[in-house]
Amino acid sequence: MIAVQDVNKIYPPNRQVLHNVSLELVEGDRLILLGPNGAGKTTLIRCIIGLTAPDSGSIYVNGVDVVRHPDEARESIAVVFEEADNSYSYLTVLENLLYFGLLNKWSRAEAKRRAERMMAVLNLTPYAERLTQTLSRGMKQKLAFAIALMKGAPFLFLDEPTLGLDVESQHHIRTMLTEENQWWKAVLITTHDIPFAHAVGNKFVFIQDGKIVWSGTKEHFSTPADLETHFLAAIRSNLST
Numbered sequence: 001m002i003a004v005q006d007v008n009k010i011y012p013p014n015r016q017v018l019h020n021v022s023l024e025l026v027e028g029d030r031l032i033l034l035g036p037n038g039a040g041k042t043t044l045i046r047c048i049i050g051l052t053a054p055d056s057g058s059i060y061v062n063g064v065d066v067v068r069h070p071d072e073a074r075e076s077i078a079v080v081f082e083e084a085d086n087s088y089s090y091l092t093v094l095e096n097l098l099y100f101g102l103l104n105k106w107s108r109a110e111a112k113r114r115a116e117r118m119m120a121v122l123n124l125t126p127y128a129e130r131l132t133q134t135l136s137r138g139m140k141q142k143l144a145f146a147i148a149l150m151k152g153a154p155f156l157f158l159d160e161p162t163l164g165l166d167v168e169s170q171h172h173i174r175t176m177l178t179e180e181n182q183w184w185k186a187v188l189i190t191t192h193d194i195p196f197a198h199a200v201g202n203k204f205v206f207i208q209d210g211k212i213v214w215s216g217t218k219e220h221f222s223t224p225a226d227l228e229t230h231f232l233a234a235i236r237s238n239l240s241t
């Protein structure tokens with residue numbers, strides 16, 4: 001479980017970008033963090049993974065205090081930032097996946113099994129023997145996603161996972177995230193892609209100017225259009241208060 005309680009963050013000299021933010025990520029959650037540009041989503045993720053220290057509040061990852069033990073807490077979280085490029089360009093797709101699998105202490109057989117499954121789901125199998133320096137940007141993004149998953153961490157954080165991906169690749173990512181029997185326990189996703197958010201999310205948190213303006217489950221929205229309407233209404237009512 002990840003527990004964020006009353007987190008405040010002020011960038012010097014006095015720009016407060018998170019205001020008393022609290023949220024929980026528990027097993028089975030596919031939590032979508034929706035907010036306009038500059039709302040504080042990336043800052044919140046950076047706080048949870050211990051890259052940025054909050055000015056007050058607490059963050060625990062599986063009981064580990066992130067502020068005191070960021071390295072230990074981070075071991076439980078695999079993160080893919082927007083336009084991530086975490087692969088070695090002089091290794092092939094398969095070699096990269098095996099390398100990161102072995103680094104994460106899977107046996108060779110287990111690393112191979114996971115790499116093959118990952119390539120199949122993300123449609124990277126035809127590129128298994130290609131050097132990653134020859135891949136397109138979208139393929140590299142899918143590989144970054146696969147590499148992060150090779151970590152086998154219980155929590156997965158994805159920052160804008162569909163940005164710049166073609167329709168089929170978006171479909172692969174969506175399928176992967178909603179399949180049964182995941183290797184991870186919960187996922188937190190930031191996105192501006194409403195149809196993707198609606199298809200994947202089962203919990204939603206709307207953030208505006210560093211404040212959580214609404215949170216709830218998927219039952220509130222029967223269609224992507226509902227989600228968009230609800231989101232815009234929450235943002236606008238926050239602006240008018």
Ligand SMILES: Nc1ncnc2c1ncn2[C@@H]1O[C@H](COP(=O)(O)OP(=O)(O)OP(=O)(O)O)[C@@H](O)[C@H]1O
Binds near residue numbers: 035037040041
């Ligand atoms: N290191 C920093 N120093 C000062 N201000 C910062 C710093 N990093 C971010 N900010 C500011 O904090 C606010 C929140 O930024 P953040 O990147 O967390 O937003 P975001 O919701 O992820 O935005 P986007 O959707 O555009 O990626 C913005 O106003 C940004 O300019």
